[in-house]
Amino acid sequence: MLGIKASGVTDHSVFCLYLMCLVNFLATGFLQICGVGLNGMSYYCIVMSIGLLVDFNMHILLRYYESPLLTRESKVKDALQTIGSSVLIGGLSTFLGVVPMVFSSSDMMSVLFYAFWGMVLIGCSHGLVLLPVLLSIVGPENVRRDVARTVSTSSSVEGGQENFSNDAPPISAEPNPAEVDC
Numbered sequence: 001m002l003g004i005k006a007s008g009v010t011d012h013s014v015f016c017l018y019l020m021c022l023v024n025f026l027a028t029g030f031l032q033i034c035g036v037g038l039n040g041m042s043y044y045c046i047v048m049s050i051g052l053l054v055d056f057n058m059h060i061l062l063r064y065y066e067s068p069l070l071t072r073e074s075k076v077k078d079a080l081q082t083i084g085s086s087v088l089i090g091g092l093s094t095f096l097g098v099v100p101m102v103f104s105s106s107d108m109m110s111v112l113f114y115a116f117w118g119m120v121l122i123g124c125s126h127g128l129v130l131l132p133v134l135l136s137i138v139g140p141e142n143v144r145r146d147v148a149r150t151v152s153t154s155s156s157v158e159g160g161q162e163n164f165s166n167d168a169p170p171i172s173a174e175p176n177p178a179e180v181d182c
Contacts, residue, residue, distance in 0.1 A: 016061065019131065022054050023122050030118035034109050045115030050160030052119045055090060059083050064135055076136045082127055091124040 027046055028038065044124040094116065101113035117148050 009180075016058065019057050019126065020050065020053055021166070023034075023057075023126055025048070026122050027115070027118050030122060031114055034114045034118070036114050041108055041111050042115060044114050046119075049116055049119035051104075052091075052094060052125050056123035057131055058085055059087055059126050060131050061135075070142050072136045072141055074138050075139070076132045079135075080128070080132055087127055088124065091120045095120045116165060 024046060025050070031038070031042055031046075060083060061081050063083045065077050067075040067078045069075050069078055098113050098116040098120075101109040101116075104110060106115075
């Protein structure tokens with residue numbers, strides 16, 4: 001995956017950073033196609049819409065990494081089945097929220113509309129199409145990290161100086177009535 005082995009958090013962060021840069025690059029091109037010049041307002045809109053990118057891509061990535069399944073294809077299917085519809089509904093609701101801006105006579109509102117429209121279009125297509133394809137090809141197969149450690153309940157030190165054992169009574173979830181002070 002981009003010459004980086006997917007073993008740690010920083011490796012996944014680099015993958016996410018790559019996707020964010022790609023989508024921002026495409027959003028800038030989309031604004032040019034729509035006839036919006038690059039200025040302070042369009043730059044501000046692109047920076048503001050980065051949150052949408054995080055919403056579309058990171059939810060899919062998070063579900064992929066948390067999936068208990070073992071193969072790439074099954075993890076992608078699980079991610080799309082569980083969170084894909086929510087990502088799509090989020091994109092559609094965001095698009096419907098900015099549609100009234102297209103009817104505004106203000107140039108600022110039209111720039112805002114095109115920026116968010118492009119980010120929703122590009123973000124949803126990357127989050128629901130490109131990202132699952134990339135994950136099914138180069139995604140890590142099993143990223144579950146079992147950190148549960150088995151701790152011994154008794155230990156002893158050589159020479160018999162210290163001996164800790166599990167002689168304590170079991171902990172009860174219910175309080176002892178004699179110890180309750182009312």
